[in-house]
Amino acid sequence: MRGMEEQQILISTPALDVVASAVEPAVDDMTSWRDRAACRALDPGMFFPDEGDYVGVERAKQTCAPCPVAWDCLSYAVFTNQTEGIWGGTTKGERRRLRRHLVRKFREVG
Numbered sequence: 001m002r003g004m005e006e007q008q009i010l011i012s013t014p015a016l017d018v019v020a021s022a023v024e025p026a027v028d029d030m031t032s033w034r035d036r037a038a039c040r041a042l043d044p045g046m047f048f049p050d051e052g053d054y055v056g057v058e059r060a061k062q063t064c065a066p067c068p069v070a071w072d073c074l075s076y077a078v079f080t081n082q083t084e085g086i087w088g089g090t091t092k093g094e095r096r097r098l099r100r101h102l103v104r105k106f107r108e109v110g
C-alpha cells in the first residue's frame with residue numbers, strides 16, 4: 001500500500017497515546033500482516049481514489065471487506081494518522097470520526 005512509510009504523523013494526546021499503545025503490536029508486526037493483505041498483488045493507487053470518485057472508493061472498500069488483515073490495517077492507519085486513502089475499508093473521513101470517538105471515549109473513562 002502506498003504511503004505506509006511516508007505518512008507517519010502521530011497526533012499525540014494523552015487519550016491517543018492510550019489508543020496507540022492498544023494498537024502498537026499491529027504497527028510493530030507490520031510486515032507479517034501486509035503479507036496476508038487482500039490487496040498485496042493489486043495496484044496501490046486503487047486505494048487512493050481521487051476526491052469525489054465514489055465508484056473508486058466503493059471498489060476499494062469491496063476489496064477490503066473480506067481482507068483477513070482489515071483490523072490490522074485500520075489500526076495502523078488510525079495509529080499513524082493516515083490522512084489519505086482507504087485503509088481497513090474506511091475513508092479518511094470515517095477514520096477522522098473514529099479517532100474523535102476514541103478520544104471522547106478514553107476521556108470519559110479518565
Ligand code: SF4
Nearest residue numbers: 037039064067073088
Ligand atoms: S484492509 Fe484493504 S487496504 Fe488494508 S490490507 Fe486489506 S485490502 Fe489492503
